Amino acid sequence: MHEPLLEVNRLKKYFPIKTGLLQRTTGYVRAVDDVSFTLLPGETFGLVGESGSGKSTVGRAIVRLADKTGGEIKFKGIDIYGLKEGDLRQVRPKIQMIFQDPYSSLNPRIRVGDAIGEALLDHGLQPKEEIRDRVLEVLGFCGLSSSHYDRYPHEFSGGQRQRIGIARALILQPDLIIADEPVSALDVSIQAQIINLFRKLQETQGLASLFISHDLSVVEHLCSRVGVMYLGNLVEMAPRDEIFNRPLHPYTKALLSAVPIPIPRIKRERILLKGEIPSPANPPSGCKFHTRCPYAKEECAERKPDFRDVGSGHYVACHLVD
Amino acid sequence: MENVDSVKAKAIRTGSRPRRRSSLWSQALQQLLKNKLAVSGLAVVMLVAIVCFAGPLFSPYTDNKINMALMNKPPSMQHWLGTDKLGRDVLTRVMQAGRISLTVGLASMVLSVFLGTLLGAVAGYYRGIVDQVIMRVADLLLTIPGLPLLFICGALLSDWKVPTDYRMYIVMLMLSLVNWPGLARMIRGQMLSLREREFMQAAVVLGLRDRRKLFYHLIPNLIPLIIVMATLNIGGAILSESVLSFFGLGVMPPTPTWGNMIDAANNMIDFQEHPWLWIPPGVSIFATVIAINVFGDGLRDVLDPKMKR
Numbered sequence: 001m002h003e004p005l006l007e008v009n010r011l012k013k014y015f016p017i018k019t020g021l022l023q024r025t026t027g028y029v030r031a032v033d034d035v036s037f038t039l040l041p042g043e044t045f046g047l048v049g050e051s052g053s054g055k056s057t058v059g060r061a062i063v064r065l066a067d068k069t070g071g072e073i074k075f076k077g078i079d080i081y082g083l084k085e086g087d088l089r090q091v092r093p094k095i096q097m098i099f100q101d102p103y104s105s106l107n108p109r110i111r112v113g114d115a116i117g118e119a120l121l122d123h124g125l126q127p128k129e130e131i132r133d134r135v136l137e138v139l140g141f142c143g144l145s146s147s148h149y150d151r152y153p154h155e156f157s158g159g160q161r162q163r164i165g166i167a168r169a170l171i172l173q174p175d176l177i178i179a180d181e182p183v184s185a186l187d188v189s190i191q192a193q194i195i196n197l198f199r200k201l202q203e204t205q206g207l208a209s210l211f212i213s214h215d216l217s218v219v220e221h222l223c224s225r226v227g228v229m230y231l232g233n234l235v236e237m238a239p240r241d242e243i244f245n246r247p248l249h250p251y252t253k254a255l256l257s258a259v260p261i262p263i264p265r266i267k268r269e270r271i272l273l274k275g276e277i278p279s280p281a282n283p284p285s286g287c288k289f290h291t292r293c294p295y296a297k298e299e300c301a302e303r304k305p306d307f308r309d310v311g312s313g314h315y316v317a318c319h320l321v322d
Numbered sequence: 323m324e325n326v327d328s329v330k331a332k333a334i335r336t337g338s339r340p341r342r343r344s345s346l347w348s349q350a351l352q353q354l355l356k357n358k359l360a361v362s363g364l365a366v367v368m369l370v371a372i373v374c375f376a377g378p379l380f381s382p383y384t385d386n387k388i389n390m391a392l393m394n395k396p397p398s399m400q401h402w403l404g405t406d407k408l409g410r411d412v413l414t415r416v417m418q419a420g421r422i423s424l425t426v427g428l429a430s431m432v433l434s435v436f437l438g439t440l441l442g443a444v445a446g447y448y449r450g451i452v453d454q455v456i457m458r459v460a461d462l463l464l465t466i467p468g469l470p471l472l473f474i475c476g477a478l479l480s481d482w483k484v485p486t487d488y489r490m491y492i493v494m495l496m497l498s499l500v501n502w503p504g505l506a507r508m509i510r511g512q513m514l515s516l517r518e519r520e521f522m523q524a525a526v527v528l529g530l531r532d533r534r535k536l537f538y539h540l541i542p543n544l545i546p547l548i549i550v551m552a553t554l555n556i557g558g559a560i561l562s563e564s565v566l567s568f569f570g571l572g573v574m575p576p577t578p579t580w581g582n583m584i585d586a587a588n589n590m591i592d593f594q595e596h597p598w599l600w601i602p603p604g605v606s607i608f609a610t611v612i613a614i615n616v617f618g619d620g621l622r623d624v625l626d627p628k629m630k631r
Binding site: 065092095104106109165168172 | 346519520521523524526527528529530531534538539542543
């Protein structure tokens with residue numbers, strides 16, 4: 001067994017709800033409620049779930065864009081929330097993030113080349129004279145040309161901008177990349193290019209990534225392990241083939257049955273979920289999924305299921321699975 | 323990255339088309355030059371400035387030369403715009419007044435933009451208590467209507483018998499003190515919205531220093547707004563100064579400004595019988611302020627397209 005690169009331990013992130021003139025805290029939105037997982041070096045872990053399930057918040061907590069409420073996050077054994085400002089700055093280059101919206105993630109007034117090389121310069125990781133060459137190298141790797149160096153972000157298409165965002169993260173040679181829905185803002189044809197770029201990254205750089213997405217087919221293509229989130233909880237986590245061939249949690253089954261298959265002849269059973277995802281400010285008791293679960297029993301409303309190993313690295317939180 | 327060299331070589335081969343580092347500023351300038359209205363606005367402002375600052379040097383008269391023999395003479399070959407009630411050449415005085423009015427407008431703009439930007443940026447960047455204090459002071463100033471406030475200050479100055487030479491500077495100061503809160507609000511708002519943009523979050527994740535975030539990411543994004551606000555502010559400052567001087571509370575005669583020259587229109591006889599006394603300074607104010615605003619609008623369209631109405 002390798003030493004894990006990232007350990008997320010019982011992570012909680014609550015956002016206070018403030019109401020009234022005095023802005024008193026009247027409740028909490030439980031965006032992330034007790035999530036644990038580990039990431040091995042070189043592994044791609046996919047985090048899926050519908051909007052509002054807290055998957056982006058997990059990513060943001062790992063890069064410390066959002067402070068956690070509870071739990072711990074260890075990167076290479078170091079608790080990143082225990083670090084002082086200066087030490088954190090040293091660790092930052094090692095954990096990079098790729099943002100969802102390629103249009104707002106680049107500063108409109110900074111040339112693309114400068115934006116990519118900026119962090120190297122600011123951290124003093126490379127002598128000034130070498131930075132330009134290094135940027136050109138990374139641009140080339142990401143499928144852009146050296147003529148793009150001096151251009152501004154507005155001169156690029158969405159897909160190209162996303163490549164720039166990836167280049168900006170890659171140049172720091174991170175150990176871990178958090179990709180927060182990196183393709184969901186792009187056209188399908190462009191999505192394929194960016195996914196292929198990710199593929200190339202995995203193969204040549206061997207870096208670990210946390211791939212946050214709501215698109216199951218993308219996750220199936222890229223990830224070696226998948227976690228499914230529902231309302232701030234991980235409900236199922238398993239190696240890719242395991243989860244796609246033998247889903248155990250009813251929510252995962254419902255999600256998988258909604259993935260389109262490009263063969264019209266194949267008929268299959270669709271599991272349709274009733275209603276909306278409940279408010280994370282006022283989550284249901286017991287198993288949070290019981291309000292929409294087609295198989296819910298009495299026990300489900302009363303007791304919260306444990307997140308337990310059912311063999312071969314397959315974890316699930318459901319009373320119905322034995 | 324084992325195949326990096328080949329990738330790099332390919333990138334250089336395919337994309338080595340030399341490209342001038344054309345900056346965003348030169349792109350904006352090109353766009354601005356296409357806007358005929360804005361360019362003509364700038365031309366008018368430049369013309370007014372050149373005439374005002376260079377004109378008096380070529381004039382055979384000085385602005386304070388009193389000649390009682392030539393009182394209230396209509397425009398003639400000697401005095402192109404006639405003479406006033408003390409026999410002074412109106413054209414020379416209009417140009418001299420333009421110097422003062424433009425200088426007051428420019429100086430009070432510089433001061434209020436400096437104050438507004440500094441306080442607004444500090445409030446928006448640090449937030450919390452600093453923000454609260456600065457913005458409550460700004461709100462306080464904004465709740466008092468500007469003109470009455472200026473009137474009171476002007477009246478106080480007259481009461482304290484401030485030497486007329488100093489009044490010009492004090493008027494500049496007064497105008498900027500009234501103008502900064504609006505600017506500070508705009509800058510703070512922009513700062514707050516920039517902070518939340520994804521590229522600022524990216525800067526956090528990249529671990530950039532605060533200094534770099536401020537000077538490379540935030541301030542360059544504020545500059546277009548500042549330029550536009552500053553330009554539009556000059557027009558407003560010129561107008562406020564004229565109003566104050568018109569009521570005899572701004573810059574005092576004998577120092578001429580466009581505002582105190584229009585004071586002639588306060589008098590029914592001058593208003594009806596000697597229109598050359600008040601039409602030229604009136605037209606000057608009108609033309610200058612309109613030109614500045616038209617140019618400012620053009621600038622805004624180019625630099626800050628999101629503010630377009």
